[in-house]
């Protein structure tokens with residue numbers, strides 16, 4: 611299987627309204643260009659330095675998604691060109707994105723990352739913490755960030771039911787947030803859930819964006 615065939619195979623199982631983000635972290639420029647030449651334009655990276663290098667070298671019509679933990683002191687490097695930051699995991703980070711985006715007159719699309727997995731080392735707002743955070747601040751005072759939805763990662767497990775339960779839980783939180791806190795915000799529409807091994811479950815739970823890496827780039 612090559613990269614174009616892998617993509618073709620995935621796209622066969624993807625509803626047309628679900629966006630495919632090709633997760634290209636650790637992949638070479640040449641591998642990314644194979645996906646690009648197969649028609650893909652949305653790529654996801656998890657490290658700032660790697661992303662900036664790829665942005666410089668690769669075609670400018672690529673839409674770059676940031677999906678990793680973002681340190682506040684590195685926000686300024688990606689704000690000039692990033693399409694969507696999936697991994698906003700603190701109010702502080704959102705304010706720094708606002709500050710840096712205001713300086714250059716951009717509005718940055720962001721998702722709030724939800725911590726649902728049982729692993730401690732994952733980032734994000736806890737499910738029962740987010741409503742209180744939004745109660746205090748629905749971010750309508752921020753003019754250079756656009757909160758477009760939620761993102762989450764499931765636990766590292768083979769237990770399909772657990773993964774599905776976790777995705778459903780985030781989807782429920784999304785619906786509640788939309789009704790209670792983003793009622794008048796037409797852009798609050800995105801649910802970024804699902805990776806190579808669980809994207810079908812994620813789509814069943816209502817995912818609008820799947821982040822797929824190994825099934826595209828690894829020849830296994």
Ligand SMILES: *Cc1c(COP(=O)(O)O)cnc(C)c1O
Pocket residue numbers: 633635656677678763804805806807821822823824825
């Ligand atoms: C690496 C990564 C992915 C892609 O995972 P695969 O299992 O390779 O598809 C998706 N989301 C995030 C946040 C990642 O870091």
